Amino acid sequence: MSKTIKIRKGVDIKLVGEAEKAKSQINRPEIFAVKPTDFHNLTPKMVVREGDEVKAGTVLFHDKYNEAIKFTSPVSGEVVEIRRGEKRRILEVRILADKEPSAIDFGAGDPGSMSREQVVEKLLNSGLWTAIRQRPFSTIANPEDHPKSIFVSAVNTAPLGADLNFICQDHISELQAGLDAMARLCDGSIHFQVAADPEKSKAFQGLKNIQLNKVSGPHPAGNVGVQIHQLDPLNKGELIWYVTPSHLITIGRLFKEGKYNPACTLALVGSEVTEPKYFDTWYGAPVKPMIKGRLKDGDLRIISGNVLTGDKIDSEGFVGFYHTEVSVIPEGHEPQFFLTEGWLSPGLHKFSLSHSFPSWLMPGKKYRLNTNLNGEERAFVVTGEMEKVFPFDIYPMQLVKSIMMNDIDMMEKLGIYEVDSEDFALCEFVCTSKIEIQRIVRQGLDTIQKEFA
Numbered sequence: 001m002s003k004t005i006k007i008r009k010g011v012d013i014k015l016v017g018e019a020e021k022a023k024s025q026i027n028r029p030e031i032f033a034v035k036p037t038d039f040h041n042l043t044p045k046m047v048v049r050e051g052d053e054v055k056a057g058t059v060l061f062h063d064k065y066n067e068a069i070k071f072t073s074p075v076s077g078e079v080v081e082i083r084r085g086e087k088r089r090i091l092e093v094r095i096l097a098d099k100e101p102s103a104i105d106f107g108a109g110d111p112g113s114m115s116r117e118q119v120v121e122k123l124l125n126s127g128l129w130t131a132i133r134q135r136p137f138s139t140i141a142n143p144e145d146h147p148k149s150i151f152v153s154a155v156n157t158a159p160l161g162a163d164l165n166f167i168c169q170d171h172i173s174e175l176q177a178g179l180d181a182m183a184r185l186c187d188g189s190i191h192f193q194v195a196a197d198p199e200k201s202k203a204f205q206g207l208k209n210i211q212l213n214k215v216s217g218p219h220p221a222g223n224v225g226v227q228i229h230q231l232d233p234l235n236k237g238e239l240i241w242y243v244t245p246s247h248l249i250t251i252g253r254l255f256k257e258g259k260y261n262p263a264c265t266l267a268l269v270g271s272e273v274t275e276p277k278y279f280d281t282w283y284g285a286p287v288k289p290m291i292k293g294r295l296k297d298g299d300l301r302i303i304s305g306n307v308l309t310g311d312k313i314d315s316e317g318f319v320g321f322y323h324t325e326v327s328v329i330p331e332g333h334e335p336q337f338f339l340t341e342g343w344l345s346p347g348l349h350k351f352s353l354s355h356s357f358p359s360w361l362m363p364g365k366k367y368r369l370n371t372n373l374n375g376e377e378r379a380f381v382v383t384g385e386m387e388k389v390f391p392f393d394i395y396p397m398q399l400v401k402s403i404m405m406n407d408i409d410m411m412e413k414l415g416i417y418e419v420d421s422e423d424f425a426l427c428e429f430v431c432t433s434k435i436e437i438q439r440i441v442r443q444g445l446d447t448i449q450k451e452f453a
Helices: 116-126 164-168 172-185 224-231 245-257 385-389 396-404 408-413 421-430 437-451
Strands: 004-006 020-025 031-034 044-046 059-063 066-072 077-084 090-097 133-135 149-153 190-195 211-216 240-242 263-269 277-282 300-304 311-313 325-330
Touching: 004 224, 044 090, 059 090, 066 116, 116 172, 116 245, 133 224, 149 172, 149 224, 149 245, 164 245, 172 190, 172 245, 190 224, 211 224, 224 240, 224 421, 245 263, 385 396, 385 421, 396 408, 396 421, 396 437, 408 437, 421 437
Parallel strands: 004 211, 020 277, 149 190, 149 240, 190 211, 263 325
Antiparallel strands: 031 090, 044 059, 059 066, 077 090, 133 240, 263 277, 300 311, 300 325
16 A cells, blocks of 8 residues: 655755756767676676677676676676776676667566566676675565565655656656566565655656655655665564666566666766756766756865765766666865865855855855864764754664764664665755764665674
């Protein structure tokens, strides 16, 4: 039975630079890349070498500790570089794309008439199993597990988040095929969350084989962790899988066409973008064709993902596998004179949750925020700020402190299995002590995972 959940705690950070509802085409790039760093806790084992010829769908590397999980090339071409970092950690596998693309044929088929084993095999061989992640820990799901339910969030409440209704509206048949495949993987419900506003969820109203739930409220209402907490709480020993609507379209295309087709749509957003809009591109494509000639001058930060949880990349970098937008905002290196820009200024252009500045009297105002922390790390004190933006029935401050103390029993009692680092992004944003809370939560989850591995 469909449910409606309304989130009251949280905050919408309204930024300048929302993407216009229009799509642009870009030329197919020459170089593509697959980044092992997009997949948490992955130790890649290479299958190809520099100079090898590959097709779209050819295995590039697999998980060292689970060879069934394969990572495949999004395009055909030549492996031109395996870029490594410190301690020879593999950062990128770069492919020089062919002018005439070719792909491995995995065979088309209706997932509704296939067995679970057949669906799993096709996803593993094509490399698209990597689109399915699990809670707890937010790592790639183990195909041998059986989750109690699968979650899909079609609500993006992050600052300048891409409109998933707009991205998916022309690909509903592929999305339905992807959902049909998910239905073969799980005996429980497929929870599909959409915005409560009918205009923002029009594309999803006719979907089948799902439990369509409506979500309203400020960020982080669109986070899958919040939705799991409200609809199907996660207890110790249980597993829930989740996948994005964009990846479901790619999975559906695999079953309809029999090939790994990496086409996708991304939003280019942010105050430093001259024409924020959507672009039809490909997984593994560089960001340069999207941003070339579309950014303002100045010291800028390019972020793959949203401004709260995304990854900093350079202008020659590649978009992350799980991201649906690229954000560009100003760096915050410039000093602020305390009378005109600092703490004694009127602050009409400053965003403040604590009502320290009169800008709170203008609730519809959009801000051009930069990366400046406006302070440095200091003692972690109790303020009650986190509880105002954290919509879980969990004590966030106590959980973070238990992680810092490495108290595993207390972490479990305080509900660490239900959360992910992205759920604490707003807590980090409002923290007056400037503590890197997302990193601490990620450390806590890694500790728990190693403890029970």
